[in-house]
Amino acid sequence: MQDNNLDLPFWEGFSIWNFDRRSDGIWISLVPTVGSIARCSNCARACSQIHGRYWRTVREMTMVGEPVWLQVHLRRVRCPDCGTCAEHIDWLERHARVTRRLAQFVGLWCEKLPVAHVCEMTGLHWETVRRIERAKLATQLAALPIAEPVRLVMDEFALFKGHRYATVVLDADTRQVLWVGEGRSREAVRPFFEWLGVERCRQIEAVAMDMNSAFDLEVQQHCPRARVVYDLFHVIAKYGREVIDRVRVDEANQLKHDKPARQKVKRGRWLLLRNPENVPEDQQPKLEELLAANQALMTTYVMKASLKELWQPRTAWQWRRSWKSWLRMAAQGTLEPLQRFARRLHPYWRGILARLRWPMHTGQLEGINNRIKVMKRMAYGYRDSEFFFLKIKAAFPGNP
Numbered sequence: 501m502q503d504n505n506l507d508l509p510f511w512e513g514f515s516i517w518n519f520d521r522r523s524d525g526i527w528i529s530l531v532p533t534v535g536s537i538a539r540c541s542n543c544a545r546a547c548s549q550i551h552g553r554y555w556r557t558v559r560e561m562t563m564v565g566e567p568v569w570l571q572v573h574l575r576r577v578r579c580p581d582c583g584t585c586a587e588h589i590d591w592l593e594r595h596a597r598v599t600r601r602l603a604q605f606v607g608l609w610c611e612k613l614p615v616a617h618v619c620e621m622t623g624l625h626w627e628t629v630r631r632i633e634r635a636k637l638a639t640q641l642a643a644l645p646i647a648e649p650v651r652l653v654m655d656e657f658a659l660f661k662g663h664r665y666a667t668v669v670l671d672a673d674t675r676q677v678l679w680v681g682e683g684r685s686r687e688a689v690r691p692f693f694e695w696l697g698v699e700r701c702r703q704i705e706a707v708a709m710d711m712n713s714a715f716d717l718e719v720q721q722h723c724p725r726a727r728v729v730y731d732l733f734h735v736i737a738k739y740g741r742e743v744i745d746r747v748r749v750d751e752a753n754q755l756k757h758d759k760p761a762r763q764k765v766k767r768g769r770w771l772l773l774r775n776p777e778n779v780p781e782d783q784q785p786k787l788e789e790l791l792a793a794n795q796a797l798m799t800t801y802v803m804k805a806s807l808k809e810l811w812q813p814r815t816a817w818q819w820r821r822s823w824k825s826w827l828r829m830a831a832q833g834t835l836e837p838l839q840r841f842a843r844r845l846h847p848y849w850r851g852i853l854a855r856l857r858w859p860m861h862t863g864q865l866e867g868i869n870n871r872i873k874v875m876k877r878m879a880y881g882y883r884d885s886e887f888f889f890l891k892i893k894a895a896f897p898g899n900p
């Protein structure tokens with residue numbers, strides 16, 4: 501066993517001293533190959549003076565299905581430039597508890613599999629896998645160029661079980677996730693602007709967000725040049741909940757005497773909330789029948805279509821005309837939910853018109869939110885959200 505000059509293709513600079521099979525796995529002792537020169541871990545300089553030696557136990561990749569433990573005999577060198585330092589080893593990071601090869605393996609599989617599977621594959625403890633992944637993510641993020649955002653998209657997403665929320669800030673131009681933080685209040689997003697700093701905040705020209713979020717005031721406070729742009733996606737979702745759903749329920753209630761008609765209205769939800777271009781051809785007659793038989797639903801439907809058009813203004817003048825006419829139509833009708841919605845929408849007109857100059861695409865966020873959902877499932881058990889946020893940031897490094 502003790503052939504100190506056996507040159508292995510791995511554990512470079514070291515030779516096997518002892519090999520032992522125990523109940524908890526395979527134990528391999530490694531000592532520096534005779535004649536190998538120790539190098540300073542700080543400056544990589546070859547050092548002839550050895551200050552001392554010590555043993556360190558680290559994990560290696562599983563062999564023939566068994567965990568492998570390496571006991572490595574390491575040298576401490578006396579570097580003329582750096583003083584007393586640990587020796588440099590190609591295959592083992594300083595302070596790491598696993599070899600670089602195993603860390604790379606774990607890092608690679610953590611991108612594709614849930615953590616529990618990676619633990620099973622490697623026999624590593626949950627905490628160890630997480631530590632490895634965290635180090636990898638931190639290295640990836642540190643290598644990114646400094647972001648210089650001009651347009652931002654801010655949105656919230658539900659965190660674990662939907663009781664808590666988190667906010668994500670995206671660079672609209674590079675699609676880089678710049679920041680993720682817990683909460684959705686003004687105070688919760690303040691650390692983002694503090695992180696961005698006064699200079700970069702001054703560069704921000706537009707910020708797209710949900711009309712109902714608390715972000716607009718915070719944006720105005722930190723970014724003096726920024727225009728707030730309200731998101732069509734959120735407004736339409738709100739319209740669906742507060743107008744279409746409401747009117748549909750009211751209408752169904754009025755049709756108590758007419759069971760078939762009532763059923764049609766009740767079941768029409770899906771048809772009504774869909775974009776007309778997404779309603780399959782065979783369902784089209786159903787939708788038309790539903791609308792024709794019901795004046796109130798027809799109105800909410802037409803009003804939804806023209807509300808959407810307000811997000812595609814051609815000129816400010818044309819927008820103003822459509823906006824006024826939309827508000828007038830909503831106010832003059834007899835539908836209470838529609839009137840209420842219009843009253844609430846009114847004060848937000850600047851952020852709707854802002855789209856004329858800042859045509860921000862909300863689709864960007866939908867895609868990212870979907871991927872966050874998948875990551876949430878994969879990261880099942882990541883109890884600390886800070887780690888989850890690190891994962892999100894690393895998954896969206898942007899394309900500068």
Ligand SMILES: [Zn+2]
Pocket residue numbers: 540541542543544545579580581582583585
């Ligand atoms: Zn040195």
